[in-house]
Amino acid sequence: MVSRVIPVDPFDLVIFGGTGDLARRKILPGLFRRFCAGQMPENARVIGAARTEMDRAGYQQMIREAIAEFNGDFEHDKAQLDGFIDRLEYVAIDAKGEDGWAELQKLMAGTERVEAYYFSVSPALFGDLAERLQQWGMADAQSRIVVEKPFGRDLKTAQALNATLAKYFDESQIYRIDHYLGKETVQNLMAVRFGNMLFEPLWNSQYVDHIQITVAETVGVGGRGEYYDKSGAMRDMVQNHLMQLLCLIAMEPPARFDPDAVRDEKLKVIRALDPVLPHHIARGQYQAEPCNEAEQPGYRTAVGDPRSRTESFVALKTHISNWRWAGTPFYLRTGKRMAARSSEITVVFKETPHSIFTEDAGRHRNVLSIRLQPNEGITLGVTIKEPGPGGMRLVDVPLDMTFADALGPDGSEQVDAYERLIMDVIRGNQTLFMRGDEVEAAWAWTDPIIQGWEARNDVPKPYDSGSDGPTDANELMRRDQRQWREYSA
Template sequence: MVSRVIPVDDFDLVVFGATGDLAQRKILPALFRRFVAGQIPESARIIGAARTEQDDAAFRDEARRAISEHGRVPQDDPRLARFLELLAYTAVDAKGDGGWADLKARMREGAVHAFYFSVAPALFGDIAERLASHGIADRDSRIVVEKPFGRDLQTARDLNDMLARHFGEQQIYRIDHYLGKETVQNLMAVRFANILFEPLWNSQYVDHVQITVAETVGVAGRGSYYDKSGAIRDMVQNHMMQLLCLIAMEPPYHFDPNAVRDEKLKVIRALQPVEPDDIVRGQYQGDGKSTGYAEDAENPATRTESYVAMKVCISNWRWQGTPFYLRTGKKLRARTSEIAVVFREPPHSIFDDTGAPKANELVIRLQPNEGMNLKVMIKEPGPGGMRLVQVPLDMSFADALGQDGSDMPDAYERLIMDVIRGNQTLFMRGDEVEAAWAWTDPIIAAWEDSKRRPEPYDAGSSGPEEALRLMHRDNRRWREIRP
C-alpha cells in the first residue's frame, strides 16, 4: 500500500534553538523526509535561529551532518543538497533586540509563518514577546512549544498566560510527539471507523486496561534535569495521560480539533484522586556493571522516582468499575510501549476439560514494531477432540501496509506538517494541560509529604516487586515486558 502525500502550502518555518539537540536529532531530519516525500514545496524556507554567530553556509553544513547522522542519509545525496537550499540562518538574542530585524527581513509575505520554540521553557515568554513587538508574527502565525508545559498547575497557568499575551489559543501548538505516532492515530481509527469494538468498549466487557512505557536506558547524561522532574512529570502527566484519554474518550461529534480535545478534557476531569496505596514509585539500582539512579543523577540523597506504577479509575458511566493500570520506568528489561485492553472472560464455558477460555486482549504496540494484535481462542489444529488455544490475530504495520521500519513516518514529520496545515487535533489545548496538572499535583504533594524513598529495583528487571503486588491484590497480572 502506498501512502498518499498531500503537499502543504508554501511556508516560512523559524526553528529557535536550531543548533540544539532536538532540532538536530528530530526536527531537521523530519523536515528532510517530508521534503523527499514531496510534501514540502521547493519554495518553502526553513530559518534556523539561535545565539551562535554563523552564516547560512555554516548552518547548512551543520544541518547536513545532523541529517546524515540521525536520518541515515549519505552526505553526498543529491536530495539532501536540494533540501539544504531551503535553509537559512539568523543569529538572535532571545533576551535582547539583536538579530530580530534581520529575522523579520527574511520573512515572506503570503507564506504560512510558523515558529518552533525548540528551546528551554524559560525562553518561551521572551521569544513570544519579541516576535510580537518586532512585528514578525501576526494573528495568522503559529507557534510550536515543546514540553515540559510547566512543572505543576501554577507554572502551567503562568506559561499559558504568558503565551496568551501575544498569541491566541488557536495559534499555539503544544507538541507531544506520542500523539504523532501512527499507531496512536490508528487507535482512533480502530475505535471510531469500525463497528466491531465500540459496542464492547465499556466496563461491561472490558476487565481492565494496561498502559506500559518501558525504557532500557537510564538517566545518565541528563540526570540533573531528570532529578527535578521524575517519571510522573516526565511521562505520566503528558504522554501517558494522552494515551489514557484516547482509550477512554467518548466519540467526538466530528474529527475536529476542538471536538476531539473536548472529549479528552472530559476524561481528565473524570479521573478519581489516586489513593496512596494505588501508587508504586521505584528507583533503579546499580549492579556493579552499570550505575544506579543516584549515581546517574549525581545526588546520593535523591528521592526522585525513575519508575512509577499506578491504578487509575474514571468516574463516568462508560468506565465505572474498570481500572486503568499505568507503568513507566527507566532501565527496564526491554524498550517497549503498548496499550493492552483486556476484556472480561466468557461468563460460562461450554468446554469442560479441553482448556478454559482465556480473556481476549487487544494489544496496541507503539514501539518497537508498531502494530496491533487481537488475542482470540481457537481450536488447536489436529485430531483428538476440542482443545482450545489462544492465538493472536496480528497486524504489523510493516507487513500490512507494505512498509519496513525505515519507511514508517516519524511522529515529528506528521506533527510539523499539521502545524503548517493549521490542524490542532493532535496538539494539547491549554485547559487540557492545566486539568492534567490539577490531577497530578496532589499525587506529587502526597509523595513529598510522606518523605518515603522510592522502592529499589534491579536494572534490567520489570520494576519493583511492589508493582507486581499492586496487580496481584486485584487478581490480575502485568503483561510481560518484552521487545
C-alpha cells in the same frame, strides 16, 4: 500500497534553538525526509535561530552533518540533500535581548505564506520569544508557535505559562507538541475504535475487565540527569505521554474528527479521573547494572545525588468515573532501565459469562494489544481449539497486524512523529496537539499525587536495571488478582 503525500502551503519555519540537540536529531532530519517526499513547496524556507555566532554557510554545514549522523538508513542522493540545504537560513539571535531580531524581521518581511515559530528552547524563554515576536511585528493573526514540553512542572506554573503565551497569541495559534501523539499507532487508536463496528459496542465496563498502558525504556537518564532529577517519571511521562494515551483509549466518540471536538472529549476523560490512593501507586528507582556499574551506573550516581528521592519508575491504578468506564480499572506503568523498550496498550476483555467447556479447557480472555514501539501494530488474541485429537482443549492465538507485514514495503513506511506533527502545524491542524485547558486539567490530577509523596517523605523502592521494575508494582496487580502483561520486546 503507496502512501499519498498531501501538499502544504508555502511556509517559513523559524526554529529557535536551531543548533540544539532536538533540532539536529529530529526536527531538521524530519523536514529533510518531507522534502524528499515532495512535501515542501518550492519556496519554503527553514530558518535556524540561536545564540551561536555563525554564518549561513556554517549552519548549512552543521545540518548537513546532522542529517548524515541522525537520518539512519534513509536513502537519498546528493542532489536532494543539496536542494534541502539550500532552503536553510540562519540568524544569530538573543532571546532576552535585541541582537538578531532586526535581521530575522528582514528575512520574514514581505512574504505571504504560513509563518511558524518552533520554540525548541527552555520553557523559561517562551515568554521572551513571544514578546519579541510581537514587538518586532512578527506575531500576526497568521503566525503559529510550537512549544515543546515541559508545559510547566505543576498546575500553577502551567497556568502562568498559558497566561504568558495568551498575551501574544490566540489559543488557535499555539501548538503544544507531544511527539507521542504523532506516532502512527497512536492515531490508529482512533481508527480502530471509531472505524470498526466490531470494537465500539464492546468498549465499555460491561465487556472490558481492565486496561494497561506501559511505556518502558531500556535507557537511563543519560545526559538529562539534571532535568530529570527535578521532574521524575510522573512529571516527565505520566502527566503528558501516558495521560494522552489514556484519553485516546477511553474518550467518547467525538461528533466529528476535528481539533476541538477531539480535544473536548479528551478533556472530559481527564476531569473524570478519580484521585489516586496512596496504596494504588508504586514508585521505583533503578540501581546499577550488575557487573557493569562503570558503563551502566545506578540512578543516584547518574544524577549526582546519593540521596535523591526522584522516581525513575511509577505504576498506578486509577478509575474513570463516568457511565462508560465505571468499575473498570486503568493501570499505568512507565520506567527507565527496564527489561525491554516497549510502548503498549493492552485491553483485557472479560471472560465469557458462562463456559460450556470443562475445567480442563482453562480460563481464557480476549486481549487486544496495541504496540506503539517498537514494531508498531495491533494484535487481537482469540481462543480456538488446540489442533489434534484428545478432546476439546482451548488455546489462545494472536490475530496479528504488524504494519510492516500487513501493508507491505510501501504502505508500511513509518513517518517519524515530528515529520507528521510539523506538517500539521503548517496545515493549521491542531487535532494532535494539546489545548491549554487540557494541560491544566492533567496537572490538576497529577499534583495531589506528587504532593502526597512529598508529605509522606516517600522514598522510591530500588529495582535492578534490566528488570520489570520494583516488586511493589507486581503487588499492585496481585491485590486485584491480575498481573501485568509481558510487554513486547
